Structure formats: structure tokens, C-alpha cells
Amino acid sequence: MATQSIRHHAPILPVKDLARAMDFYRRLGFHAEPYQNGDGYGFLCRDRIEMHLSQTDLLIEDRNPCGVYFYLERGTAAALEAEFRAAGATILSPLAPREWKMNEFVLSDPDGNLLRFGEDLSDG
16 A cells, blocks of 8 residues: 555535635635636635535535544634624534643634634643
């Protein structure tokens, strides 16, 4: 088996309305750009994070099982949560230490994709 390493990854999140979703992510500080004049696919990036959006009619309201976990640098979660609140995002679960040794908060995009942001609380 050849050994190669993965250079980076980009989760693809399903959305019903690409323009609405891109506006939401722009408010969170992401750069958002549609692919080929908004043909139902878009690209998001912020810091070193890249995600894609794919428009679909298959989503059932309040039943989207998709999400992304963002691992943050230690000591940055509170400021990021405050930034998102100031941008008008609804925080579903506020920043708090979790039993899995992560200090995290959770929000969702307009299509129900869960966005979890956490910083490590372990000793090492």
C-alpha cells in the first residue's frame, strides 16, 4: 500500500437555499463564494477552515443529521461565541465544559446543520 497523506479536507453540508446559507456564513465571518454563478454549490473558508455547501431539495425541515466539529485553539472559544452572538447567530447550547473534556458551544445554520466549536480542556 502506498503511503500518502491527506493534504486537507472540506465537509459538504446540504442546504435548501444556497444564497440564504452563504449569507448566514458570511455573517459568521466566512468568505462565501458560489461555484459557477450559483449553480447550487458553494465554497466557504475562514482561517484554515474550508467547507462546501450543496443545494438540495431532499432536506426535511428539522431533520438534518449533518454537522461539523471545529477544534479551536485553547482559550479562543469564548471570544468566538461572543463574535457569533454579535453577528446574530442563535446559540443552541452555550459555551460550557463537557464531560468529554471539551469546552464547547453549539449553533446551527438555517438548514439545521449543527456547528460545534470546542477547545480542549485536558491537561496535555
